[in-house]
Amino acid sequence: MINDEIMDYIGILAKLELSxxxxxxxxxxxxxxxxxFDKLNELDTTGIEPVSHITKVQNxxxxxxxxxxxxxxxxxxxxxxxxxxxxxxPKIFG
Numbered sequence: 001m002i003n004d005e006i007m008d009y010i011g012i013l014a015k016l017e018l019s020x021x022x023x024x025x026x027x028x029x030x031x032x033x034x035x036x037f038d039k040l041n042e043l044d045t046t047g048i049e050p051v052s053h054i055t056k057v058q059n060x061x062x063x064x065x066x067x068x069x070x071x072x073x074x075x076x077x078x079x080x081x082x083x084x085x086x087x088x089x090p091k092i093f094g
Contacts, residue, residue, distance in 0.1 A: 001031050 007023045018026065072085060081088035 001034060002027050 004023070004027075007018070007027055010026075011018050011023075076082045076085065076087070079087045
């Protein structure tokens with residue numbers, strides 16, 4: 001199933017340096033996971049609809065609507081100070 005070459009490649013992808021013992025332990029864990037996936041493939045899923053979430057998902061965001069967009073006067077009402085239609089803020093660099 002999983003050989004040392006695959007383990008080395010996974011280590012490169014994950015940017016991990018595994019000792020020989022860690023490689024062997026990880027290889028066994030991965031083989032157990034793959035065996036479990038094979039076991040799941042034995043299940044009869046005929047007539048079962050595929051899902052991406054266990055609960056019904058709906059979009060809770062509003063639809064995008066085109067607006068006038070130029071509300072700078074309304075926005076500048078929130079400014080503590082403004083000058084020439086711009087926010088005035090304290091100087092940060094001296």
